[in-house]
Amino acid sequence: xxxxxxxxxxxxxxxxxxxxxxxSRYDAAATPGGPHGKAAGKAATGRIGERLAVLQExxxxxxxxxxxxxxLLVLQGMDTSGKGGTVKHVIGLLNPSGCRITAFTAPTxxxxxxxxxxxxxxxxxxxxxxxxxxxxxxxxxxxxxxRDLAPAPEIARRYEQIKRFxxxxxxxxxxxxxxxxxxxxxxxxxxxxxxxxxxxxRWKFAASDIDDRALWPAFQEAYxxxxxxxxxxxxxxxxxxxxxxxxxxxxxxxxxxxxFEELDPRYPEADFxxxxxxRRLLEQP
Amino acid sequence: xxxxxxxxxxxxxxxxxxxxxxxSRYDAAATPGGPHGKAAGKAATGRIGERLAVLQExxxxxxxxxxxxxxLLVLQGMDTSGKGGTVKHVIGLLNPSGCRITAFTAPTxxxxxxxxxxxxxxxxxxxxxxxxxxxxxxxxxxxxxxRDLAPAPEIARRYEQIKRFxxxxxxxxxxxxxxxxxxxxxxxxxxxxxxxxxxxxRWKFAASDIDDRALWPAFQEAYxxxxxxxxxxxxxxxxxxxxxxxxxxxxxxxxxxxxFEELDPRYPEADFxxxxxxRRLLEQP
Numbered sequence: 001x002x003x004x005x006x007x008x009x010x011x012x013x014x015x016x017x018x019x020x021x022x023x024s025r026y027d028a029a030a031t032p033g034g035p036h037g038k039a040a041g042k043a044a045t046g047r048i049g050e051r052l053a054v055l056q057e058x059x060x061x062x063x064x065x066x067x068x069x070x071x072l073l074v075l076q077g078m079d080t081s082g083k084g085g086t087v088k089h090v091i092g093l094l095n096p097s098g099c100r101i102t103a104f105t106a107p108t109x110x111x112x113x114x115x116x117x118x119x120x121x122x123x124x125x126x127x128x129x130x131x132x133x134x135x136x137x138x139x140x141x142x143x144x145x146x147r148d149l150a151p152a153p154e155i156a157r158r159y160e161q162i163k164r165f166x167x168x169x170x171x172x173x174x175x176x177x178x179x180x181x182x183x184x185x186x187x188x189x190x191x192x193x194x195x196x197x198x199x200x201x202r203w204k205f206a207a208s209d210i211d212d213r214a215l216w217p218a219f220q221e222a223y224x225x226x227x228x229x230x231x232x233x234x235x236x237x238x239x240x241x242x243x244x245x246x247x248x249x250x251x252x253x254x255x256x257x258x259x260f261e262e263l264d265p266r267y268p269e270a271d272f273x274x275x276x277x278x279r280r281l282l283e284q285p
Numbered sequence: 286x287x288x289x290x291x292x293x294x295x296x297x298x299x300x301x302x303x304x305x306x307x308x309s310r311y312d313a314a315a316t317p318g319g320p321h322g323k324a325a326g327k328a329a330t331g332r333i334g335e336r337l338a339v340l341q342e343x344x345x346x347x348x349x350x351x352x353x354x355x356x357l358l359v360l361q362g363m364d365t366s367g368k369g370g371t372v373k374h375v376i377g378l379l380n381p382s383g384c385r386i387t388a389f390t391a392p393t394x395x396x397x398x399x400x401x402x403x404x405x406x407x408x409x410x411x412x413x414x415x416x417x418x419x420x421x422x423x424x425x426x427x428x429x430x431x432r433d434l435a436p437a438p439e440i441a442r443r444y445e446q447i448k449r450f451x452x453x454x455x456x457x458x459x460x461x462x463x464x465x466x467x468x469x470x471x472x473x474x475x476x477x478x479x480x481x482x483x484x485x486x487r488w489k490f491a492a493s494d495i496d497d498r499a500l501w502p503a504f505q506e507a508y509x510x511x512x513x514x515x516x517x518x519x520x521x522x523x524x525x526x527x528x529x530x531x532x533x534x535x536x537x538x539x540x541x542x543x544x545f546e547e548l549d550p551r552y553p554e555a556d557f558x559x560x561x562x563x564r565r566l567l568e569q570p
Contacts, residue, residue, distance in 0.1 A: 061489075084382060092379075096384055097373065097376075103382065189569070196566070267488055282474075
């Protein structure tokens, strides 16, 4: 390992806000700061999950005492980069009651009739919750840019709108954890072929995935721009090398854990007289 | 054991629709059809969870091919009966992406301004999902009846409204699994005392829990009426003895599994030419 263990994963994976991002310079098969290999990675993720579950309950408990804080995990990445797998394997370690998961697909007619952030605002976590976005408002500067789904000046405005939106969230007690799952072109091919070859995976495949893949360079460029323009000190982007699923799961769970540990949510004090309640309970027939 | 293993748990725990229900005749500490003891129960629940997760994914996959079916688990029971614990330990075994969980608390002003089923309709699972209601529309004939939150004739109408509502759901492809978590008065006292004694559990306690407990007989009667009037052949109620948490978790997961197995969801056929897609993928640079 080239880094000391004391370096947080946040520091290691954070894209420096405001600097240009050239994705071709990042190795998608890297495992920075991670355990040594798949077995160790899976075991470590399980242990992290247990710690996360405790802190998740504490965050919820704190909200019952008036703590407005909540966490929002944003997952972005190309097809097969593992957004759904991360939800299954990382979020699956937590109490589902406290998780508000939204998978954003193509907007409906009603959603299109509203400003692009409208549907996102309706999916936000409430105090105490961990919100999870599988795709997000970033699609409106990614696929929208690559496929010309909106006029160029409109797309240009959206970066600033997103920054203002996220700033209002962080001001209001939302901890944003924005993860870009960085996949290589070759690994995507392997994963798409696997979806085709296994009958029980075919439902995840769409012929349009091949068309999107033909636009790979345009998508990488659009990601680079979005990561650069919308990474801020309060809401930075993290680049997660995602060719190794075990590393991706370990990294996302570790990033969540570091953020939850910083929040350090506390159980609220009782707002009732414990001794008195105890007595009343024992006196009941 | 007095029953053969071939008896499904559904048959065993189902309250016969239309017959009077006297809850005092059911032992909340019973473990009908269950594994022998806590350790075996926990292990069995883990294995059931793995099978459930596979069927859950299949139900979701089927929905992408046009299958409209979905499942709705309704959890009702007195305070501390383990509704939240069931979500944590049973639903926690599944892929959270496919679960739509709603905990119903006291209705907001807006919800009160609408018919009582309005907020429930908005929380229904979509095709392929497992919906989970932690409390439900039944509160409107339970706490509403016991605490006179609505006029008696209005409450009386609601039983029929609930039956019609649920009939429209089952007609439309919803499998309803309605579980009453049956807790004993003494076990509730123990659990409330535990919440008081452990500082990290106090946030779950409210002084109003003691007031509700003073109304125990009225709640039991209200439950008996609701279970009798709203149990139908298509949407029966299941009575889950809930004094043993391990049995409660095993029973709810087993009931879910039996229902999912009956649904027997299938992966959809590919609606694209697999060989052609394969060729295109390999030809891309």
